[in-house]
Amino acid sequence: MAVCCDLEVDVNGEETFMVDKKIIASYCGRLSKLSGKPTGSARNLKVIFNDFPGGAESFELMSRFCYNNGRTAITPSNISFLHSAAQFMEMNNSVSGTHNLLEETGKSLKEMNYWTWSELLITTKKCQDLLPFPNSTGILEKCVDSLIGRITTSGEPSPCPSTSSPDSSGVRLSCDTRSTESLKNSFSRATWWFEDLLVLSTNLVGMVFKSMVSQKFDHVIISRFLFYYQKSKCYTGTSDEKRKVVETVIDMLYILNWNSVSFKSLFGILRVALNCNIRKCSRTKLESMIGSQMDQATLDNLLIPSPYGMNYLYNVNLVLRFLKAFLHGGISQVFPIQLRKVASLMDFYIAEVAPDPCLKPSKFLALAMALPDCARESYDGIYRATDMYLEVHTGLSKEEKMKICCTLNYEKLSAEACIHLSQNKNFPSKCAVQALMSQQVKLKSLLKATGKTKCYIDSSSGVSETGSKGKKNETSKQIVLCAGKLDLPTDNDKLRAHLQGMQWRVTELERVCMKMQAPMTKIMKSRVSNHRTSRSLPRLCS
Structure with missing residues (x-):
């Protein structure tokens, strides 16, 4: 067959091909239509394609099919390019009527469920070079569905709900070694594909992720993969690559159930995000997940x-x-x-x-x-x-x-904090007055609620007549604050003098309580003994 180069094809500005118009047009309906139009001169026809899927590599594979009488080896590494080129060039009804590239690639794609895992990965990776051309969508979706189907059928979820917690490593301590090993193996079965999918670009990972979510895939496993993907890609990536990966991972994590996302890992991605100057919308999503x-x-x-x-x-x-x-x-x-x-x-x-x-x-x-x-x-x-x-x-x-x-809130300050505040020169004197007055109000409210107007301490039991149990020191301080009619002076020096007097009274009261402890214990024992030995005797008056 005589071959002439009468057709010049510019493919996406990458490369220019000189081909035989008759041979190419016999298989490509798109070029057949163009060659049938009259030209203004006898010069060679030139065609410019700005959106040819797969670029120059894809056009070259398609040309070899045409020059080889409509025959070519279809493999997982070239099927995505051949199928997309056949769609683009309308190779569904060849002029010769003998070979149909679009039909042949379609038959091979139907057998994708029988491909090995490696073949699926090769085809999916090759599809990355086809993006974002619309004609590549069909084959890419088939690859993604096959990948997820293979992951779902070969992996098993963890049998123990606790191993699905965000911060869990997938292994719980157990006295049964066989049980622990089983959990390890279960976790490995659920995450074996993490390393293989690192070859995917952020766009493809996004497609895989959305398909997983739509198929009700375990959100815990998805989130773990996303964090694994982010760490691996950011380890050696450029600043722009890191920013794109972080933004993509954050946007995908935001769609998941936040309870399934590791809080510790969120802070890990935050440290990277703070140095990448990510988009404001992605930053807001990350802050919302952490804040929740x-x-x-x-x-x-x-x-x-x-x-x-x-x-x-x-x-x-x-x-x-x-x-x-x-x-x-x-x-x-x-x-x-x-x-x-x-x-x-x-x-x-x-x-x-x-x-x-x-x-x-x-x-x-x-x-x-x-x-x-x-x-x-x-x-x-x-x-x-x-x-x-x-x-x-x-x-x-x-x-x-x-x-x-x-x-x-002075009402929620402890007595010790109020006393310390009243002596603290860093605070204005008004604050000291407010602190002590809040304690006075608190104690008066306590006495009013119990209906008591006086207090004393039973040092053997630590119970006051107000009916409240507590430490002696705290109770004695409250008694002094309550019984002392706190007409607080506004002068700071007088306030400190007044406070020192109150502290002295607290110390004196504690000393008296310590002396009373032994006699009061004997009296209480004697009362209990008399009550047990003779019920006819009258009870001692308190």
């Missing part, structure tokens, strides 16, 4: 360094956004235990960042007031943090100090 599980955080998790160029030590704004996401989830109403746990964590965090000389009063106030008052049963932690902040930031005005002190 804020009760699982530790102090080390929250001590994140401030962004580059900022003079303060820790990223306070990030923690505030975590808290906002936590409260937005409504956990404070449904799970008060988690709310108190977060409040305790925040007390430690505020105390840790308070000594930072660059921490502005507005940020300190925002941290202290981020959670509702019901989150804390005691404000002693906030008091200690406030004390450290005022001790470092000595240049604050009285107005600024009063604003900071407004974060304290």
